[in-house]
Amino acid sequence: MNMDGNGSGHRAHRRSASAGVAVAATLVLLASACSSSPGSPGATTARTTTVTIDLTPEGCAPRPAKITAGQVQFNVTNTGASAVSEAELRTSDLAKILGEQENLTPGLSGGFALDLQPGSYKINCPGAAQQHWAFTVTGKAAGPSWASNPQLAAAVASYSGYVDQNTARLVTHTQAFCRAIGAGDMSQAEVLYPKARIYYERIEPVAEIWGSLDTEIDGRWENPVTVASQFIGFHKIEQLIWADNTLAGAPQLCAGLVSHEQQLLALVRSAQYNPLEMASGATDLINEAATSKITGEEERYSNTDLPVFQANVDGAMEVVSLLQPYLQHQDASLLTQIRERDAAVAALLARYHASPGYDDTGYVEYSTVLDPQRRQLSAAVNALAESLSQLSVQVSS
């Protein structure tokens, strides 16, 4: 849903920042590099240690040079070093910058905040007489506060499994789709296309963490793809089948699609999530249904919007189900409202059930759903999204 690059940019950034942590398991950085806001909900309650760094011609000695793990605020001041203008916090091998304050000319101050795990680090100030300064974090690794809540921890673990399972099925169903294409069986390909798509549409906010993969798999023409050679995913094949009525070039595109999906599978299997990402992802899914599905933009060639609309809702409500044990205590009335509004969406969607339906999707062709009916659907999913948007505060408080 963030493929157009506007609207929810900051949210996607936050997700990518914290998911990136888990992928590189040895990394110690838990927070994003954002200096003013905590990167994980658990960090909001942690005690903050302040470290002062003065940039001098001699270097950038941190004071203190040894702290205990947790939230750290680095305050950096250039006290008169014309040749030094920045301080960086790096891994002890200097390979990676974890946080930095640049562009400090003499007299200027700045800083950055991080959530640091135990370990050895380096403060680096290019241009100084001594460029590298040791910095040590001691104590016990502090997990995020949600991890100590069994209900939230269980929800996160289950969600990880849900994402893995749906991504794996995305791959196998896309492979089946590709076999039909390889065999030149257009009608079979039409049936298998939406069957593969639904697995992606259940977990799309997760896939968006790796932005280029999302574009390669699910990019639409002009959203965000504007270069023909980069229009290579599901929707290019959709265009070939439904708009151009040809499979020419489709086998190669399909092989590339599977390859990208396999990359995604490898990434999601090593990724970890947190409750805030789950909650905001649920809202993202319904926002996506409310925008690109309602208008028919997403599946503009195939008119198979209804099954993927359903998949967006399913993916969001899976999050709700996983969080339900926690939410029952936290805000039972919100849970009730979400269930009621989900039921309202389901009742409207049920009007378009068909058997076997258009292209065997279980639904009618979306082009037969007229504007007044789409408006009803829109009102219902917007109401659901409004309720879901209240989830994030529940899982982060």
Added chain:
Amino acid sequence: MQPGPSRRRLLAGAGAAGAGAVAGGLAGYFAGPGGGGVTSHAGAGGDSDQAVPFYGPHQAGIATPAQDRLAFGTLNAVAGATRGDVRDLLRAWTTGAARMTAGHLVGEDVRPYAPPVDTGEAVGSPVSRLTITIGYGPSLFDHRFGLAGRKPSALAPLPPLPNENLDPDYTGGDLAIQACSDDPLVAFHAVRNLARIGMGVVEHNWMELGFGRTSTTTAGQQTPRNLLGFKDGTRNIKAEQASLMNRYVWAGQETGQPWLRGGSYLVARKIRIFVENWDRDYLQDQQDTIGRAKVSGAPLSGGTEFTPPDFAATGGDGQPAIPVHAHIRLASFEHNGGTRILRRGYSFTDGIDPQAGTLLGGLFFIAFMKDPAQFIRLQQSLADDALNEYIQHTGSAVFACPPGLHPGQSWGDTLFT
């Protein structure tokens, strides 16, 4: 990663600035009621830190001196909405409207992981005499909410009327929100936030923005001009004329529904003006069409703007000085058995007609009255209006606006008992 300066910071800034006589943009929208009363500011326009009292015997936004800008939204209850949902919504709207019209945000944000309570675009904008007026459409009283027994007998969709070609996309609605302010952003913000509060219970039906008031509603206001270029509202009822307000505007003992007494009916008509055609008409014909001089606003029977028109006067040719089909003649109370209404309309534009390439705009007519029959009578009289050649009614709605509230009371309290 919070985008822009957080509202919390702004709020803190406003607080730090002190509660004293701090002017300036930062405190702006939070500044609260600037002086309370509005009568001394009948000139309108520049009194942007002024708040109009929300509570009182009548809803604000009717007798209030007409503000410069309008945002008007109609909403329909969604399928499955219940009586309790609508009642709760009206309570939430009351809270939100009381806050916004006092210059406050809908709510303050203390939880960084919750969506902002207020959408935020009016932060820093002075309240600019914001009023929020709500109305109930005839459809609200159908079978859905158990309100059939509470339906005022006079509340019904308007009958077919002369010179209309109604677009269903601009017709009717279960509920109406009229937000008026001297700042268009503040007016829009009010409708947007009330609609947001209602999500899941109501959905947008149609919405219109008005960019220039076309009526004078109090004695001190200068008469504005509509898109025809003529002064409009010279003979409107003025809020100071209490006996006229009671006789023609406020619902009283005549209604069988006690909850409506002290309220009023709102008739909204979206009137397209074919401005290109009008602009090609020669000056004297424009003046004959309206019945007034274009620049001075004086009636063609002579005098100045506020000279009462003399419909019996004749010109040198022996013909009526105010032509028989002139708009002000046919719309006058003298011609309609004394029937009067309180007009409170605005100019609007929807951009360009996609088919014709012509300007799509005109008058978003709003009028308040004791009974919609008043408007119906007047509009039927206008069947022979010379102006009809240049206009067409394209949208229509009627709403019953409940009376004002006292603190602690909510919209819907008396309707839902």
